[in-house]
Amino acid sequence: MSTTVYPNETKAAAGSNIDTEKLKEVASQVRRDIVRMVHGCQSGHPGGSLGCTDFLVALYFKIMKHDPAFHMDAVGEDVFFLSNGHISPVFYSVLARSGYFDAKELATFRKLDSRLQGHPTTHEHLPGVRIASGSLGQGLSVAIGCALAKKLNKDNSLVFTLHGDGELQEGQIWEAAMFAPHNKVDNLIATVDYNGQQIDGPTDKVLSLGNLKAKWEAFGWDVIEAEHGNNMEEVVKTLELAKSRTGQGKPVCILLKTAMGAGVDFMMGSHKWHGVAPNDEQLAAALAQLPETLGDY
Amino acid sequence: MKKYTYTDKKDTRSGFGAGLLEAGKRNPNVVALCADLVGSLKMDAFIKEFPERFQQIGIAEANMIGIAAGMTIGGKVPFTGTFANFSTGRVYDQIRQSVAYSDKNVKICASHAGLTLGEDGATHQILEDIGLMKMLPGMTVINPCDYNQTKAATIAIADHHGPVYLRFGRPVVPIFTDADQKFEIGKAWVVNEGVDVSIFATGHLVWEAIKAGEKLAEMGIDAEIINIHTIKPLDEEAILKSVAKTRCVVSAEEHNRLGGLGDSIAQVLIKHDPVPMEYVAVNDSFGESGTPDQLMKKYGLDDENIIKAVQKVLQRKGK
Numbered sequence: 001m002s003t004t005v006y007p008n009e010t011k012a013a014a015g016s017n018i019d020t021e022k023l024k025e026v027a028s029q030v031r032r033d034i035v036r037m038v039h040g041c042q043s044g045h046p047g048g049s050l051g052c053t054d055f056l057v058a059l060y061f062k063i064m065k066h067d068p069a070f071h072m073d074a075v076g077e078d079v080f081f082l083s084n085g086h087i088s089p090v091f092y093s094v095l096a097r098s099g100y101f102d103a104k105e106l107a108t109f110r111k112l113d114s115r116l117q118g119h120p121t122t123h124e125h126l127p128g129v130r131i132a133s134g135s136l137g138q139g140l141s142v143a144i145g146c147a148l149a150k151k152l153n154k155d156n157s158l159v160f161t162l163h164g165d166g167e168l169q170e171g172q173i174w175e176a177a178m179f180a181p182h183n184k185v186d187n188l189i190a191t192v193d194y195n196g197q198q199i200d201g202p203t204d205k206v207l208s209l210g211n212l213k214a215k216w217e218a219f220g221w222d223v224i225e226a227e228h229g230n231n232m233e234e235v236v237k238t239l240e241l242a243k244s245r246t247g248q249g250k251p252v253c254i255l256l257k258t259a260m261g262a263g264v265d266f267m268m269g270s271h272k273w274h275g276v277a278p279n280d281e282q283l284a285a286a287l288a289q290l291p292e293t294l295g296d297y
Numbered sequence: 298m299k300k301y302t303y304t305d306k307k308d309t310r311s312g313f314g315a316g317l318l319e320a321g322k323r324n325p326n327v328v329a330l331c332a333d334l335v336g337s338l339k340m341d342a343f344i345k346e347f348p349e350r351f352q353q354i355g356i357a358e359a360n361m362i363g364i365a366a367g368m369t370i371g372g373k374v375p376f377t378g379t380f381a382n383f384s385t386g387r388v389y390d391q392i393r394q395s396v397a398y399s400d401k402n403v404k405i406c407a408s409h410a411g412l413t414l415g416e417d418g419a420t421h422q423i424l425e426d427i428g429l430m431k432m433l434p435g436m437t438v439i440n441p442c443d444y445n446q447t448k449a450a451t452i453a454i455a456d457h458h459g460p461v462y463l464r465f466g467r468p469v470v471p472i473f474t475d476a477d478q479k480f481e482i483g484k485a486w487v488v489n490e491g492v493d494v495s496i497f498a499t500g501h502l503v504w505e506a507i508k509a510g511e512k513l514a515e516m517g518i519d520a521e522i523i524n525i526h527t528i529k530p531l532d533e534e535a536i537l538k539s540v541a542k543t544r545c546v547v548s549a550e551e552h553n554r555l556g557g558l559g560d561s562i563a564q565v566l567i568k569h570d571p572v573p574m575e576y577v578a579v580n581d582s583f584g585e586s587g588t589p590d591q592l593m594k595k596y597g598l599d600d601e602n603i604i605k606a607v608q609k610v611l612q613r614k615g616k
Contacts, residue, residue: 145367175357
């Protein structure tokens with residue numbers, strides 16, 4: 001029997017008192033969902049999904065003020081955009097586990113006639129998704145647009161985004177990075193999943209990102225670095241710090257160091273699990289490391 | 298031939314500027330974005346009236362499309378403005394994923410379309426934009442013919458929910474449609490009723506078709522002229538009704554003959570009523586520098602070329 005953490009509640013989270021131990025339990029279940037989803041269709045991206053699990057769980061279960069009844073326009077709600085859409089498994093699991101749709105639907109991931117497309121889309125009207133993503137580099141612009149609309153509407157809630165570090169090789173990211181500080185888009189927190197890996201290998205070998213902190217700061221962002229993006233205490237602290245730095249004339253950037261594949265020892269720290277599904281034995285080995293806390297779907 | 302006269306000439310982009318101001322007055326959610334071409338897009342009046350609802354983006358068209366998509370979340374109705382080339386080909390994937398596939402209510406407004414941009418040459422003269430935009434599922438594609446129609450179309454698309462590509466131009470051209478017209482998306486306008494040939498024209502070619510129609514009348518040929526301002530969704534009923542009468546077709550557009558209005562009409566004919574058809578369009582080439590009139594003549598897009606196409610299609614019809 002699968003459960004959600006906030007059944008029948010609206011405007012979940014937002015400074016909620018959920019403790020870190022509970023967040024870790026949710027993260028364990030989300031990681032189970034991820035490997036099972038990817039195994040179930042023998043495709044998808046487990047590495048980045050596992051690496052960003054702690055971030056997304058903290059965001060949806062503690063940090064953001066949001067309503068799982070889902071209203072596209074998100075009036076008075078914080079909004080999250082997933083720019084690196086290939087880590088859809090973690091996004092779908094977190095949405096389901098926070099009550100946007102039934103966790104049973106996770107079993108349809110990447111299968112014909114599913115609302116859970118390989119990359120997130122609004123096209124199938126899946127609650128919780130506000131923009132299609134997958135073709136990289138577009139989410140920061142979209143988030144800026146949403147943040148500008150909030151300012152015009154005198155809505156003081158926040159906009160969050162997540163980007164892959166490899167995604168920063170896309171030029172549009174830097175168009176957006178230049179725009180936001182010039183226009184004082186200070187209701188925006190953009191996080192970079194800084195795992196140092198991309199499909200063809202380490203980012204340092206494929207196309208070096210250089211000094212990311214200096215780059216974002218040179219563009220005019222308020223940059224926060226977090227060394228342990230898979231440590232729930234540190235993730236929560238970092239996000240709370242980022243929230244406290246909004247509204248001060250600058251957009252906020254979090255450089256969140258994570259390990260690709262975090263939580264499953266044989267998937268960790270390598271680009272090889274970027275887009276590969278586990279076989280039956282590997283699935284069993286992964287699940288043995290991840291306690292079932294909310295009930296599998 | 299019904300007589301069309303004009304007392305004034307203006308550029309269609311000014312019709313967009315006037316329509317944007319009016320749409321802004323009618324709907325407080327209308328916002329405008331521009332990529333460093335405010336003067337060219339005639340957005341000044343809107344900016345003066347609604348400074349807080351205008352966003353200067355800088356020379357970053359991809360970012361502009363993404364920001365526009367994001368602004369719809371929260372109920373805004375964004376109008377983006379830049380040249381047609383930078384509105385489409387340059388940002389195709391951004392429009393495809395963040396606007397069309399995401400069902401976002403963005404109005405992509407594109408000036409300086411086609412050859413009549415003139416002296417800047419082929420880098421700026423896009424002749425493929427209608428094709429690019431009409432291939433996107435859910436995208437509405439509109440190419441009005443004069444100042445008044447462009448103004449009316451701009452006001453109309455603000456009330457239409459869904460992504461729209463609105464294409465207009467740089468040169469000063471005759472104003473021959475009504476100032477107070479109601480613009481109905483997807484509804485063709487019968488400019489002149491006739492029985493010998495159907496001329497389906499869009500954009501700047503509608504006036505050329507009228508000039509051609511007058512000369513054809515003197516030659517004893519009674520041409521039906523229909524303004525297809527909305528290329529998608531196409532008014533199939535109007536096309537088939539006209540063809541049932543005339544039994545031959547000439548299409549006319551300031552666009553590559555591959556993928557434009559002509560191809561859309563040809564698909565309708567093939568399926569329902571195959572009759573002889575000739576295209577007046579650019580013959581799969583890029584443009585070049587020159588004055589608009591010189592270019593329209595050289596690339597075969599003026600009234601004389603419409604007349605030639607009519608004569609050819611009438612021959613094929615067996616008249």
